Amino acid sequence: MDKAIIIGGSAGSFRTVVNILHAFHFPLSFPIFLCLHRLKNVRSGFVEALSIQASIPIKEPFDKEVILPGTAYLAPANYHMLIENYQTISLSTEPPVHHARPSIDLAFLTAARAYRNHLIGVLLSGANQDGALGISKIKELGGITIVQEPASCEVKTMPEAALKLLDPDFVLSPEQIVNFLTNLT
Amino acid sequence: MNLLNEISLVDYMNLVRQVREITGVDLGEFATASLRRRLTRCIQLHNFRFPDMLVARIREDPLFTDTFFADLMVESTEFFRDPGMWLLLRETLLPELISKKGNIKIWVPSCVSGDELYSLIILLHEMEVLSNVRILATCPSQKNLEHVLSGITRRDKIVSSNENYLLAGGKNQLTDYFTSKGILYYKTLPMDSHIDFDVSFLPSEKKLSALFDLIFFRNQLLYFGKHLQNLTLSFFHQNLHQGGILVIGHKEQIDLSFFAENYLIVNAEEKIYRKK
Numbered sequence: 001m002d003k004a005i006i007i008g009g010s011a012g013s014f015r016t017v018v019n020i021l022h023a024f025h026f027p028l029s030f031p032i033f034l035c036l037h038r039l040k041n042v043r044s045g046f047v048e049a050l051s052i053q054a055s056i057p058i059k060e061p062f063d064k065e066v067i068l069p070g071t072a073y074l075a076p077a078n079y080h081m082l083i084e085n086y087q088t089i090s091l092s093t094e095p096p097v098h099h100a101r102p103s104i105d106l107a108f109l110t111a112a113r114a115y116r117n118h119l120i121g122v123l124l125s126g127a128n129q130d131g132a133l134g135i136s137k138i139k140e141l142g143g144i145t146i147v148q149e150p151a152s153c154e155v156k157t158m159p160e161a162a163l164k165l166l167d168p169d170f171v172l173s174p175e176q177i178v179n180f181l182t183n184l185t
Numbered sequence: 186m187n188l189l190n191e192i193s194l195v196d197y198m199n200l201v202r203q204v205r206e207i208t209g210v211d212l213g214e215f216a217t218a219s220l221r222r223r224l225t226r227c228i229q230l231h232n233f234r235f236p237d238m239l240v241a242r243i244r245e246d247p248l249f250t251d252t253f254f255a256d257l258m259v260e261s262t263e264f265f266r267d268p269g270m271w272l273l274l275r276e277t278l279l280p281e282l283i284s285k286k287g288n289i290k291i292w293v294p295s296c297v298s299g300d301e302l303y304s305l306i307i308l309l310h311e312m313e314v315l316s317n318v319r320i321l322a323t324c325p326s327q328k329n330l331e332h333v334l335s336g337i338t339r340r341d342k343i344v345s346s347n348e349n350y351l352l353a354g355g356k357n358q359l360t361d362y363f364t365s366k367g368i369l370y371y372k373t374l375p376m377d378s379h380i381d382f383d384v385s386f387l388p389s390e391k392k393l394s395a396l397f398d399l400i401f402f403r404n405q406l407l408y409f410g411k412h413l414q415n416l417t418l419s420f421f422h423q424n425l426h427q428g429g430i431l432v433i434g435h436k437e438q439i440d441l442s443f444f445a446e447n448y449l450i451v452n453a454e455e456k457i458y459r460k461k
Binding site for chain 2: 042043060061062063064065076078080082084085091092094095096101110113125140
């Protein structure tokens with residue numbers, strides 16, 4: 001089974017995500033999942049903004065969409081994005097978790113179950129504690145975990161909450177994260 | 186939603202089989218992953234130590250079985266979700282339907298929390314067309330029905346939905362449609378005069394006597410497996426007037442070949458279809 005990358009972020013993570021996507025070259029051999037906190041009533045513009053400098057396709061999945069390698073999937077506004085097995089993404093309107101829908105915890109937990117030690121989880125800058133539990137689960141199931149170095153974050157609440165729960169494999173600056181991920185390919 | 190200790194696949198399959206044997210309801214028709222999470226939640230909610238204890242309660246207590254079916258359903262968390270869809274209903278779709286037909290019939294086939302139903306009532310009230318409309322609201326369980334009829338709503342839901350309501354062309358404030366008694370908030374528009382209520386766990390199992398002009402089924406197909414999705418959509422198709430409108434959830438994907446043959450796309454973004 002091939003690997004997958006999942007990235008969670010909130011306030012202050014947009015620039016880093018853009019840089020990561022920009023650094024990947026088409027075609028990629030694995031999928032990327034992006035779970036970023038966003039406004040519930042603003043649907044359009046996000047994929048477009050992420051796509052400007054990216055050479056890989058980025059899309060918001062429909063419910064039960066089949067996962068294709070080489071594609072980046074952005075969790076749509078006002079739905080949870082769940083990774084069901086190696087094949088499909090499902091969406092859910094269950095209540096927000098940590099006031100967030102999409103919730104990074106739910107995306108990470110389900111991706112960890114689906115990909116286990118083939119998953120690379122990245123938690124970026126953000127203003128609440130969503131994602132901390134999820135990235136711990138990725139580590140527990142054998143995946144590689146990366147938390148953005150709090151000092152390099154615009155808002156460090158999210159990485160700090162994660163660092164209280166786990167000792168990740170790497171604590172990196174945005175530049176180091178980009179280098180690490182592109183060297184995987 | 187606690188996902189840390191999900192029930193095993195074996196437990197899941199045993200539960201589905203035993204619920205089918207006891208109640209006749211085939212939960213195997215639901216989407217496996219989400220149903221597994223809902224069953225896990227249900228076991229945690231009622232503090233069962235083992236999945237078998239859930240089965241025992243279902244076997245012994247019909248009232249609990251009703252609660253169990255209610256617990257499996259995913260409740261909506263806001264009024265006027267996807268305000269763009271509501272604005273289209275308000276400004277174009279409902280005025281067109283009503284001017285063409287005079288009186289119309291609407292079906293809300295899976296009324297879990299009643300939020301969609303009450304949003305619709307508020308909209309029709311503001312459009313001053315309530316007397317032109319007859320609504321059938323089908324709840325998946327008796328417990329859901331009782332909750333909807335009680336009118337009780339959490340305050341945070343009302344407050345957080347006001348933005349939706351205004352984006353949907355709301356003429357007042359959403360709080361104007363609720364009243365508080367102590368710590369509880371109640372809906373104030375009457376729910377009985379234009380609505381018929383009934384109970385059916387699956388919409389496709391209903392016996393219907395008349396066709397509808399608008400069927401409103403958003404974000405429930407998410408939780409159905411492929412076969413039940415198709416069954417439900419073709420049941421809606423049979424019970425929709427020619428020219429009638431079907432609305433599903435913004436991110437729900439349906440068999441496009443079936444839809445291309447039988448429907449015109451009114452709005453692709455909001456998933457609004459008109460029967461040919």
